[in-house]
Amino acid sequence: MxxxxxxxxxxxxxxxxxxxxxxxxxxxxxxxxxxxxxxxxxxxxxxxxxxxxxxxxxxxxxxxxxxxxxxxxxxxxxxxxxxxxxxxxxxxxxxxxxxxxxxxxxxxxxxxxxxxxxxxxxxxxxxxxxxxxxxxxxxxxxxxxxxxxxxALTDRIGHIVFLGTRTRDLAYRTRGLRPPAEPFRFELTAPSGDLWAFGPPDAGQRIAGPARDFCLLVTRRRHRGDLALSAFGTEADQWLDIAQTYVGPPGGGRAPQ
The missing domain is CATH 1.20.120.450 (dinb family like domain)
Incomplete structure (x- = not known):
């Protein structure tokens, strides 16, 4: 990176x-x-x-x-x-x-x-x-x-991807929820076309898609319905609804476009 x-x-x-x-x-x-x-x-x-x-x-x-x-x-x-x-x-x-x-x-x-x-x-x-x-x-x-x-995005967003995966549990704690015990697998495609992967390859909960869309999701700048992100597993799917990288109230997020 x-x-x-x-x-x-x-x-x-x-x-x-x-x-x-x-x-x-x-x-x-x-x-x-x-x-x-x-x-x-x-x-x-x-x-x-x-x-x-x-x-x-x-x-x-x-x-x-x-x-x-x-x-x-x-x-x-x-x-x-x-x-x-x-x-x-x-x-x-x-x-x-x-x-x-x-x-x-x-x-x-x-x-x-x-x-x-x-x-x-x-x-x-x-x-x-x-x-x-x-x-x-x-x-x-x-x-x-x-x-x-x-x-025009560059691979600078790799640091945001890293932060989004590192702060997975923040979204739960902000809402008074208990984070899942099982780690997630993240497989995200960089603007350059490289694959950025985080988490155990055999994890049962997995999120995949463009890194750009992942960054817009975890910063709550787009509704998940407008993004090409896929969740595999119930907990991963729930996380796409609540993901955030920042400390503080999540706010209402963005409405679907």
Missing amino acids: QDVYDDLALEGTELADLVAGLTPGEWAAATPATSWTVRHQVAHLAYVSRLVRLAVSDAGAFAAGAAPLREDFRSGMDARLAEYVAEPVPALLRRWAEERAAAEKGLAALKRRDLVPWPAEPLPASVLAAVALTELFAHGQDIRDGLGRPR
């Missing part, structure tokens, strides 16, 4: 280049997330970049900043988001760029397995980089959907 730190920087630069040239009307365009405009999406990414920067550079400041999220994820996130949304667009873009660059530099300076604090639990630095890349992918998809802009 490609280097997650390089891919994180590339994904951030690509999205930043897209929004840099938007008109005031495009910044105010609605996105699929209820009541969120393009401006809200970028504000959210700037805030997440700040959390990553603090996580890799100042554990005490991170703990203080993440405390509202642990108490009430939704209200804590909304309160911080308002601060970023209120900034003029040039200041918001500058702040996002600075936070993103500092977060990328801090992550790359760590050993891949160094544990870094995060709201749910400490994560290895390389996994947190995959989390940050997944945030860019997910909210970048919202921005592109709101603007009607297509995207």
Whole structure:
């Protein structure tokens, strides 16, 4: 798989280049997330970049900043988001760029397995980089959907696939459910045509299909009915309805198109 730190920087630069040239009307365009405009999406990414920067550079400041999220994820996130949304667009873009660059530099300076604090639990630095890349992918998809802009995917999404398989149990715990004891097998086709496989080859529960569709599913950016994913086994089929990579409430997801 490609280097997650390089891919994180590339994904951030690509999205930043897209929004840099938007008109005031495009910044105010609605996105699929209820009541969120393009401006809200970028504000959210700037805030997440700040959390990553603090996580890799100042554990005490991170703990203080993440405390509202642990108490009430939704209200804590909304309160911080308002601060970023209120900034003029040039200041918001500058702040996002600075936070993103500092977060990328801090992550790359760590050993891949160094544990870094995060709201749910400490994560290895390389996994947190995959989390940050997944945030860019997910909210970048919202921005592109709101603007009607297509995207060309590369094998950078391999890190999102990895995260989606690693966080299989998160979907159950978020909903107060007990995760299955049996591991799943994932067989997903990369944009390049390579096959990415995770889990025991003889697992009774299996999910297969395009990696692109898997990423859209686990970030809850598309309804499973609109994706070419196949589930073999009752538990695998149930998981396709609840999969998510992120900490916090799952939300309503996307309606079928």
